[in-house]
Amino acid sequence: MTEGPAVNVFAGVRVLELAQWVFVPVAGALLADWGAEVIKIEPPNTGDGYRGLVSQGIIQVAGGINQSMELANRGKRSMALDIKSEEGRDILLRLAQSCDVFLTNYLPSTLERLGLGVEALRAVNPDIIYARGHGFGIRGPDADNAAYDSTAFWARGAIGATLTPPGLEYPINQRGAFGDRNGAVQLAFGIAAALYRRERTGEPSIVDVSLLATAIWTLASDVLSALQGNFKEAPPPGGEQHTKAPNPLVNTYRTKDGRFIGLVFLQADRYWADLCRAIGRPDLENDPRFADSTVRSQNREACIKILDEIFGSRSFAEWNEAFADERFPWAPYQRVPELVEDRQVKANGYIGEVAVEPTGSFSMPTGAVQFDERPATLRRGPEHGADTEALLLELGFDWDQIARLHDDGVIL
Numbered sequence: 001m002t003e004g005p006a007v008n009v010f011a012g013v014r015v016l017e018l019a020q021w022v023f024v025p026v027a028g029a030l031l032a033d034w035g036a037e038v039i040k041i042e043p044p045n046t047g048d049g050y051r052g053l054v055s056q057g058i059i060q061v062a063g064g065i066n067q068s069m070e071l072a073n074r075g076k077r078s079m080a081l082d083i084k085s086e087e088g089r090d091i092l093l094r095l096a097q098s099c100d101v102f103l104t105n106y107l108p109s110t111l112e113r114l115g116l117g118v119e120a121l122r123a124v125n126p127d128i129i130y131a132r133g134h135g136f137g138i139r140g141p142d143a144d145n146a147a148y149d150s151t152a153f154w155a156r157g158a159i160g161a162t163l164t165p166p167g168l169e170y171p172i173n174q175r176g177a178f179g180d181r182n183g184a185v186q187l188a189f190g191i192a193a194a195l196y197r198r199e200r201t202g203e204p205s206i207v208d209v210s211l212l213a214t215a216i217w218t219l220a221s222d223v224l225s226a227l228q229g230n231f232k233e234a235p236p237p238g239g240e241q242h243t244k245a246p247n248p249l250v251n252t253y254r255t256k257d258g259r260f261i262g263l264v265f266l267q268a269d270r271y272w273a274d275l276c277r278a279i280g281r282p283d284l285e286n287d288p289r290f291a292d293s294t295v296r297s298q299n300r301e302a303c304i305k306i307l308d309e310i311f312g313s314r315s316f317a318e319w320n321e322a323f324a325d326e327r328f329p330w331a332p333y334q335r336v337p338e339l340v341e342d343r344q345v346k347a348n349g350y351i352g353e354v355a356v357e358p359t360g361s362f363s364m365p366t367g368a369v370q371f372d373e374r375p376a377t378l379r380r381g382p383e384h385g386a387d388t389e390a391l392l393l394e395l396g397f398d399w400d401q402i403a404r405l406h407d408d409g410v411i412l
Contacts, residue, residue, distance in 0.1 A: 007034060007371040007376075009371055010035040010036035010195075013031070013035070013101070014101070015028055015032075015036050015037065015103055016092070016099040016101065017038055017040045017041065018041045018116070019103060019104050020048045020050060020105065021072075021148070022072050022180035023105060023180040023183050024103060024104065026184035027131075027183075027185075028040065028076060028103055029071070029073055029074050029381075031188055031191065032074065032076050033075060033367060034369075038103075039079060039095060040078045040079070040382065042079070042080050043081075044385065044411060044412040047078075047080065047385070048069070048073070048384075050069055050072060051066065051384065054069075068176075069381060070362075070364065070381040072381070074364075074378055074380065074381045075379040075381070076381060076382055077386070077387035078384060078385055078386050078387055078388070079391050082411070083114060085410050088410045089115060089116070093120070095395065096121055096125050096128060097125050098125075099128060100127075100128065100129060100195065100198075101128065101129045101131055103131045104133070105133040107144050107146065108138065108144055118206060122204075128204060129195065129204050129206075129207065130206045131190065131191050131206075131208075132206070132208050133183065133209055134210040134211070134212075135148075135210060135212065136211075136212050137208070138210075149178060149180045149211050152211035152212050152215070153179025153180075153182075153211040153214055153215045154178065154179055156212060157179070157211065157212050157218075158215060159174070159179070159215050159218065160173075160174060162219060162222060182214050182218060183209055183214040186217070194207050242304070243301060243304055244300065245300060246297050246300065248303040248304045248307060249263050249265035250263065250268075253307055254308070254311060255316045255318075255319055256314055256315045259315075259333060261311060261316070261319050261330060262332075262333060263275075263328075263329070263330050264329045264330070266329075269292050271328040272285065272290070272296075274326065279310050279322075281306075281310060284306070289302060319332070349374075350366055351363050351366065352365075352366040354379065355379075364378060385411070385412035388412060389402055392405070392411070
């Protein structure tokens with residue numbers, strides 16, 4: 001593995017991160033992927049609360065490595081600092097003087113109580129970009145409410161209700177950090193835009209992203225329908241939705257072994273002949289019932305019935321092989337273990353390796369963004385407080401002062 005990121009897009013950018021769990025720390029990790037120096041501040045005794053989920057059995061450790069924590073904090077430095085103490089707060093503010101971005105997900109009331117609001121940071125560094133990740137936004141009666149993505153994004157943001165099939169006794173649960181990582185991309189984008197604005201105009205920004213707003217953006221098509229007064233609940237899965245699809249070539253078909261193949265032929269006439277050839281039924285191309293999109297729609301039930309029988313005659317693996325080199329828009333409904341072995345995932349480096357000293361490595365997603373056709377080079381996340389002493393030395397502390405801070409419990 002090479003040292004440092006593949007492309008230093010954010011070279012020279014320094015980020016001071018006061019955040020825990022997933023949403024905001026992932027934004028910091030994305031910046032670190034592309035060259036930013038990200039200094040993570042953690043409580044001395046416990047560290048980031050996300051570390052503690054291992055002891056609760058919520059996060060699994062593989063090979064002695066907490067890979068979930070690594071994913072959210074790769075490439076960072078960690079300082080274990082008691083910011084509730086006067087000396088700890090002063091040290092944080094000294095760090096802020098040399099930073100470009102202050103990144104946090106602490107509640108507004110907590111930041112004000114600690115004396116770390118926008119005015120306090122700007123008093124020591126007028127040019128600092130102040131970036132905040134929230135559950136419900138910076139204004140309104142719920143701005144100071146604690147939130148996780150399962151509450152602010154999934155439940156209140158209408159994602160869970162929208163995706164839950166009618167008739168279930170309870171809503172489906174979201175997958176781990178589903179909203180957090182979506183929100184993190186929005187926040188990293190906002191920070192990148194703020195850095196660009198400051199470079200062009202000299203003006204520092206306050207950047208705000210909430211999980212609730214991220215959900216609204218994710219559901220924008222449904223939100224538009226609701227704003228227009230014509231929102232309709234999603235139809236139940238399968239059944240009538242499948243058999244009466246207006247375009248039989250925008251549909252999902254079951255394979256012999258109970259798996260699924262999806263077709264999205266929005267330009268159905270363009271691909272109809274290719275599909276007929278690929279499924280081994282060239283005779284269907286000139287069947288007058290299916291000659292073009294109009295008559296296929298009129299005869300949709302007959303067309304779907306034929307396609308059901310054809311797709312049901314072969315296994316999922318057989319259809320994957322038959323369609324492997326086709327250019328029409330189709331996709332297998334893959335499971336996650338299949339996804340990580342997908343040939344496109346491998347060809348594009350969407351899963352990367354993280355070196356573990358002295359030898360060895362482990363794998364994790366690289367992220368969706370690539371520069372110059374290269375994925376990010378992944379680096380280890382820091383151990384709790386691993387860089388505390390080095391950062392204090394950089395601030396001008398001597399070893400006697402560092403020892404006293406340790407004895408006083410200000411640092412780990």
